[in-house]
Amino acid sequence: MYQMLDPATLTVLITGATAGIGAASARRFALAGARVIGTGRRADRLIAMRDELGPNFHPLEVDVRDNDAVIAALAGLPEALAKPNVVFANAGLALGLEPAQRASLDDWEDMVDTNIKGLLYTVHATLPGMVERGEGHVVFTGSIAGDYAYPGGNAYGATKAFVKQFSLNLLADLIGTQVRVTNVEPGMVETEFSLVRFHGDKTKSGNVYAGIQPLTAEDIAEQVFFCCTLPRHVAINRIQVFPTCQSFAGMKVQRGEA
Structure with a gap:
């Protein structure tokens, strides 16, 4: 019988745990017996998750954009x-x-501060300990936007391309340390993502998912859980997850006179 890792042996730090993929992942790990440290800026949501999940969930209010x-x-x-x-x-x-x-x-700077700097601060603060202990797993939420360009994806796609390349370079640095690296790269996932993107405009947010069945936060949490509970000699470095209704776009062409 194939022996997966026991989730009870895992202590899992999750940033952005107050909503979406982070919250779903916190639930997936905690309910399976892992100890979960969930971080975020919204203390009320963190406390609600602690009440829901019990002692396996430890709330940690922090803004990852602030290294100190x-x-x-x-x-x-x-x-x-x-x-x-x-x-x-x-x-x-x-x-x-x-x-x-x-x-x-301002939007560009906020995306850089959160998607790049916040990620770097998190890794820089935790990676040396995992290397020293000879055991660990670094997981990122990337995006297919890091590979496939689309109109309006400018800075966001660039930040996710950074996440992809950083994960690959991190993997190169960590060879021999027994620390695994996984970049999970979802396609369309219906969470608060689009509501945030459109600054709270529910109509615009709803239109993104109209007439389709997108991925859910739980779909991605399951991928993260799977990667992290594989035997330690198995490392999934990248995983792209599309909803069945989505594929990469064709090349955009401007027709007619310029």
């Missing part, structure tokens, strides 16, 4: 949680869908 805050928050963890062996750098967002020439610079 990340370091302090992790340093203050109880001893039983101070050595995570799964770090899921999930916190991220998309803002706006305007072409680059009309895009908001």
Whole structure:
């Protein structure tokens, strides 16, 4: 019989655990017996998750865009949680869908601060400990937008291309350390993602998923859980997950006179 890892042996740090893929992953791991440290900026949601999931969930209010805050928050963890062996750098967002020439610079900066800097701060604070202990797994929420360009995806797609390349370079650095790296790259997932992207406009957000069956946060959480509970000699480096109704787009062509 194929022997998967016992989730009870895992201490899982999840950033962006207050909604979407992060929240679904926290539930998946905690209900399977793992110890989960869930981070986010919305303390009320973290407390609600602790009430829902019980002692297997430890809420940690922190903004991953603030490196000093990340370091302090992790340093203050109880001893039983101070050595995570799964770090899921999930916190991220998309803002706006305007072409680059009309895009908001504030939106671009917010995406860079969260999707790139927040991810780097999380990894930098936790990776040395995993390497020292000779055991660990770093997981990222990437996106198919890191491979496939689309109109309006400008800065968001670029941040996810960074996540993809960083994960590959991290893998190269970690050879021989017994620390695994996985970049989970979803297609269309119906969460709060589009609501955030369109700054709370429910009509625009709803139109994104009209007439289709997109992925759910639970679909992606299941992929993350699977990758993290495989035997330690097995490493899934990249996994792209599309809803059945989606494929990559054809090349855009402008026809007629310029």
